[in-house]
Amino acid sequence: MRTADHRILVTADLPGLSAALLQPLSPKPWHGHDRDSLLRAVAGCDALLVTANERVDEALLRAAGDGLRVIGTYSVGTDHVDLEACARAGVRVVTAAGTLAAAMAEHTFGLMLACARRIVEADRFVRTGADWRWEPDAFLGAQLAGHRLGVLGMGAIGQAVARRARAFDMEVHYLRHRPEAVHAPDLIPQETPADLARVSDFLTIHVPLTPRTDRMVDKAVMAALPPGAVIVNTSRGRVVVQSAMVELLESGHLGGVALDVFEDEPLVPDELRRNPRAVLTPHIGSATTTTRQGMTAEVLRRIKLVLER
The missing domain is CATH 3.40.50.720 (NAD(P)-binding Rossmann-like Domain)
Incomplete structure (x- = not known):
């Protein structure tokens, strides 16, 4: 035909x-x-x-x-x-x-930087018109250089993120969703999501949503993150147990979250929308x-x- x-x-x-x-x-x-x-x-x-x-x-x-x-x-x-x-x-x-790999990796780093350096908070403050001057402790955040990035899922997007992380002088750990080897000797493999969490100052998620990955990042995994760690999710909201993430963010265990996806889009919990340490975008990771x-x-x-x- x-x-x-x-x-x-x-x-x-x-x-x-x-x-x-x-x-x-x-x-x-x-x-x-x-x-x-x-x-x-x-x-x-x-x-x-x-x-x-x-x-x-x-x-x-x-x-x-x-x-x-x-x-x-x-x-x-x-x-x-x-x-x-x-x-x-x-x-x-x-x-x-x-x-999608390049656009998704760029958006991942945009979210990570915005959260770590409190860019959204600072932007909102300037827009209020409040008087301000330079202060040594104003809007103190975390730098990426010298810190550890955990990449959950090393497909094309995860690998693109890892390449960019090396340019930011980050130590990169990973858990590959599929069994193939990653031919990059400077990347450090981990065996389980909890193992990856324990060595991640920043945890970024790049696995597809499948029965295996549904709610893979649960409370136990997030609790294994070092205090003050940041979670970045540009994959699918249901990979993370959202209620547990909100709980750990509000308790102070998480230093911040940067999310492009949510459990029940387009609904976003009020607790996330109100939290100044949450950077939120409406599923625009590939939007170039x-x-x-x-x-x-x-x-x-x-x-x-x-x-x-």
Whole structure:
């Protein structure tokens, strides 16, 4: 079957999306945002391009019909996709993997620096218009140089973070989510999340959300962190037990948290929003123009490869 005969439904106006990039696919319009209209719109499609906002489950697969061959997700994570249901239906799932590492690593360090150096607090103070002068103990924070960074998950993003950490003169420890070796003799492996926590002044999280990693960073792991440690999470909120993290932050055991993801997005607990030692961003880790356009191009390329077989 010629690729031009294939219909694709794209559920969002993605950066870099154009008629030229869609060619030779035939886009099917959808202007709704509710689940019922999506179930109606997918009927007769050969391919779907969804975001993490859409749940891909058996109901959606049934609504699409037997002609559906591939689902592309505008993400690296697939926790919103029922992969087993897709496999049973013979539907391939492709992602934008391989396009996000640089942007995610940069955002991780932006969060880490903002939290450690109290940049958000200081910015808010200046904006109040209060009188101030330079003081030797004003907004004292932590420096990254000479401190230990624990990287939980050494995939492409974790490795990109580790490379940048060396430029900040940090000692890097890691726990790799997959068993392959990391060929970097200056990185120090740890056996368990708790082992990694014990040697981490800063703990940054880069594992996908799976049954294995769901709530992996629990209270015991966080309690093993040195007093005053900072947690940075740009992966998925449910990797961390959020209630325990809030408790340890309020008790003073954690020196700060810097979060781009939350357990029940878009809901953010009041305790986090009120805490001056919490730096919070709305799931924007990959939000650079270059990366988001690259994600669009890459996931469409992979969709076309499946349809051309």
